[in-house]
Amino acid sequence: MNTPSGPGERMVILGVAESDAHAVANHLIGMQLRGHGFTVLNLGVCTPLEEFADALDAHPQAEAVLIGSLNGHAHQDLQGLPELRAAGRLRCPVIVGGNLSVGSHKTEADLERLRELGVDHLLSDADELVLLLDRLRAARGAELCHG
Numbered sequence: 255m256n257t258p259s260g261p262g263e264r265m266v267i268l269g270v271a272e273s274d275a276h277a278v279a280n281h282l283i284g285m286q287l288r289g290h291g292f293t294v295l296n297l298g299v300c301t302p303l304e305e306f307a308d309a310l311d312a313h314p315q316a317e318a319v320l321i322g323s324l325n326g327h328a329h330q331d332l333q334g335l336p337e338l339r340a341a342g343r344l345r346c347p348v349i350v351g352g353n354l355s356v357g358s359h360k361t362e363a364d365l366e367r368l369r370e371l372g373v374d375h376l377l378s379d380a381d382e383l384v385l386l387l388d389r390l391r392a393a394r395g396a397e398l399c400h401g
């Protein structure tokens with residue numbers, strides 16, 4: 255879906271991490287967000303981080319970049335985030351969700367490693383997304399009001 259968003263429209267960039275071919279949640283999340291009125295630029299599965307950055311360069315009005323990872327290799331796939339951020343790219347909230355490490359037992363250390371790369375928000379349930387996007391938008395609005 256490559257329709258540019260008009261004034262007042264809400265847009266997000268969505269995709270699945272580079273090594274990851276799990277497509278179902280990606281499609282469901284896209285549908286869910288469109289149902290809430292978002293314009294969704296869905297880059298689909300196996301998307302290198304650089305392509306998320308290119309998409310944000312092309313659509314700087316996007317509110318967030320949403321990256322799914324199910325195969326357990328989120329940390330490896332997001333290794334390039336500090337370098338892109340240091341180059342001034344991917345400067346919007348990066349939200350990562352799914353099954354974020356290998357194995358069924360997830361530890362706080364697994365999540366902390368992702369935060370250390372610069373991931374802004376970690377979610378395990380896509381149902382939390384709209385609430386988070388609304389919260390981020392409200393916080394941005396408040397920042398603008400207070401200069």
Ligand code: B12
Nearest residue numbers: 273274275276277278279322325326351352356357377380
């Ligand atoms: C279907 C499936 C496949 C299919 C995918 C087909 C396709 N085109 O999508 C195939 C067979 C290709 C596959 C391959 C593999 N898979 Co697979 N797969 C599954 C399976 C059975 C279902 C996934 C699914 O579609 N669920 C339905 C969706 C709706 O649910 P979900 O993905 O959990 O998403 C929810 C949340 O995670 C979250 N979420 C997901 N994405 C995002 C994104 C954002 C931004 C947010 C906020 C939230 C969010 O919200 C969703 C709704 O609540 C799961 C096991 C399971 N029962 O979950 C394993 C599973 C994900 N696969 C797994 C593995 C290991 C693999 C392989 C490595 C296996 C192999 N050795 O080859 C490969 C990896 C391929 C690759 N390069 O990624 C593991 C991952 C284990 C881990 N992380 O530790 C799982 C958990 C199975 C298991 N128990 O071991 N897989």
